[in-house]
Amino acid sequence: MYFIFLLSQYSIFVTGQLENDTIKLFSDRMCDPACTFMNKTLTKSNIDKFPNNCTTVCADFEILWFSELSEDKLRNAFKNMKHLIGNVHISETRIVKCDFLAGLESIDTEIGEITIRNNENMTELNLSSLATLNCTTLDISENGRLEKIDISKLQNLTRNGPKMYYMSPGVGIILAYLSPKFCIKFDEMEHFLSIENGDFSLIYANYCTPVLEDNICTKPEANCTRFFGDLIIGPNFTDQEKLRSLVSIFGRLVINGSDFENLNFLENLIYIAPLGWGNTNYTHIKYNNSKSYAVQILNNAKLEDYYFPALKRVRSDSKLAVTIKNNNEELLYNSKSCEKLENALIKEYIQVDGKYCSNIGTYEYLRDQRRMKRLIVFCGVGVAILIIFLIVLYCCCKKEK
Numbered sequence: 001m002y003f004i005f006l007l008s009q010y011s012i013f014v015t016g017q018l019e020n021d022t023i024k025l026f027s028d029r030m031c032d033p034a035c036t037f038m039n040k041t042l043t044k045s046n047i048d049k050f051p052n053n054c055t056t057v058c059a060d061f062e063i064l065w066f067s068e069l070s071e072d073k074l075r076n077a078f079k080n081m082k083h084l085i086g087n088v089h090i091s092e093t094r095i096v097k098c099d100f101l102a103g104l105e106s107i108d109t110e111i112g113e114i115t116i117r118n119n120e121n122m123t124e125l126n127l128s129s130l131a132t133l134n135c136t137t138l139d140i141s142e143n144g145r146l147e148k149i150d151i152s153k154l155q156n157l158t159r160n161g162p163k164m165y166y167m168s169p170g171v172g173i174i175l176a177y178l179s180p181k182f183c184i185k186f187d188e189m190e191h192f193l194s195i196e197n198g199d200f201s202l203i204y205a206n207y208c209t210p211v212l213e214d215n216i217c218t219k220p221e222a223n224c225t226r227f228f229g230d231l232i233i234g235p236n237f238t239d240q241e242k243l244r245s246l247v248s249i250f251g252r253l254v255i256n257g258s259d260f261e262n263l264n265f266l267e268n269l270i271y272i273a274p275l276g277w278g279n280t281n282y283t284h285i286k287y288n289n290s291k292s293y294a295v296q297i298l299n300n301a302k303l304e305d306y307y308f309p310a311l312k313r314v315r316s317d318s319k320l321a322v323t324i325k326n327n328n329e330e331l332l333y334n335s336k337s338c339e340k341l342e343n344a345l346i347k348e349y350i351q352v353d354g355k356y357c358s359n360i361g362t363y364e365y366l367r368d369q370r371r372m373k374r375l376i377v378f379c380g381v382g383v384a385i386l387i388i389f390l391i392v393l394y395c396c397c398k399k400e401k
Contacts (some may be wrong), residue, residue: 013232022060025110029085031058042070042077050077057081060112062178063088073101082129087112093119099126105153106132110160123179124148132156133171141176149175152188157197170199182274184209186216186226190248193313200315206276207250215297216250226250230274232257240265247271254296262305269308273315295322303327307340322350337361 014155026036035054039046043063047069052056063069076097082105090098104127107114114134116125117346122143128150136159140149173192175182185208210216212230217224220231220239230251231243238257248271254261273392274294296318297306306324314321322341324331331337332351338357342350350357 012318019060021111023076023365024303025085026058026106026310028056028110029108031085032056038063042069044073047073047077052077054078054085055080056085058085060086062087063095063322064089065092065094067093069082071095071097071100078103082106084108087135088116090116093116094121095119096121096123097126098122099124101130102126102128103307105123105129109233110131110133111136112337113139115139117142119143120145122146127154129153134158134160135171137172137174139172139174141174141178143178146178148180149182152191154192154198155195157195159197170197172199172202174202175202178205185209186214186228186248186250189250189273189275189315190271191275195316203315208395225268230254232256235259244268248273250275252294252296254298255300256296256298258300260300261302261303263308266311267309269340270312271315272311273313275315293318293323294319297322298325301325304330305334305337306331306334309338311341320349320351322351324350326353333360347348 012048032054033056035051035055037050037059039049040060040062042050042063044067044394064076080103082103084104084107086107087109088107099120106145107130114133115137117139120143123126123145125140125143125146125148130151131153133156138151139147151173154173159169161170175184181204184203184205189207190199192198201280207228214226215224216226216228218227218229219312220227220242220293222242224242224243225245225247227246228247228250231249232254233256235257243265244267246266246269249269250273252274253272272294294314298305306327335357338350338352338360342357352360
């Protein structure tokens with residue numbers, strides 16, 4: 001009650017600056033008034049009021065082009081802050097090295113988002129301690145000189161905001177329209193995909209050039225765990241045994257025209273993650289790939305099951321991550337394979353000859369019903385023929401007597 005009263009007194013000075021959702025969030029989290037920053041925009045005139053001795057700070061702040069704050073001033077303001085309750089917006093500033101949030105371990109915005117956008121001079125962003133996010137989106141985009149981003153500790157993501165059918169249930173991580181020198185390391189992508197509640201479909205970048213320590217192969221090799229590039233398996237493919245150790249494919253998986261009955265030889269495959277697609281209207285970056293399905297299973301006449309035994313995540317640039325077409329007709333009615341594969345995805349969906357998994361279950365049910373009806377009719381006809389045969393046989397025997 002004391003905190004709500006304090007907020008009402010402060011509102012005399014900040015009317016229209018803090019939204020009702022933010023005030024409610026501060027109240028729900030029982031923020032310490034001494035560690036609460038009541039201004040919306042952080043500027044040189046109010047930065048001295050920022051509670052720089054607190055480890056947990058309640059603040060919904062933005063740093064903008066007119067804030068006129070040096071990086072040293074910002075480092076001093078945030079030097080002890082480890083947990084932030086509220087939103088962060090950094091936009092159109094002159095900041096070059098954004099390392100003043102390096103000590104921040106968690107951000108709790110409930111239904112808000114964190115945005116770092118349109119900072120044309122920014123070259124580095126250090127969020128190296130950030131492990132926990134409760135928000136809808138972390139948006140780092142349109143910073144044209146940004147080469148280095150450290151979000152390596154990111155692990156615990158929750159999203160409590162609205163969840164419409166067209167929205168990802170996970171926290172959206174956007175890394176887009178940055179410097180041409182910005183790239184994603186293979187270790188980083190595997191770490192991202194290990195985060196269950198993260199949506200990494202909006203990463204517009206290329207992979208970094210492989211180095212020896214990455215243990216990358218670019219063609220099927222025995223004991224290879226990481227494959228870089230599109231893995232294309234076609235007719236007369238004979239290297240199945242070399243793929244049994246494969247854990248990650250940093251590219252697309254295309255299985256086209258094979259004689260396989262199942263995909264069990266990919267028994268250790270966990271991640272499939274193509275990169276290298278971007279908006280063609282943003283042309284200063286050359287991407288290595290065009291936008292397409294991450295997994296393509298096509299024209300495999302003998303394929304009975306397309307489930308991958310260990311698959312956990314498929315990252316895709318598009319809503320439809322997997323396409324399965326013109327294979328064994330029985331796959332049109334195999335809802336279990338479809339559902340198992342779809343459960344390995346977040347946000348993305350599967351189509352089998354244009355039908356989603358939920359439709360396949362319906363088609364499977366209707367087919368089984370038709371089969372049952374045909375069986376009943378066949379059995380009925382068979383019983384009728386048998387009865388007629390027995391009657392005829394009986395009549396013939398009676399005449400002979």
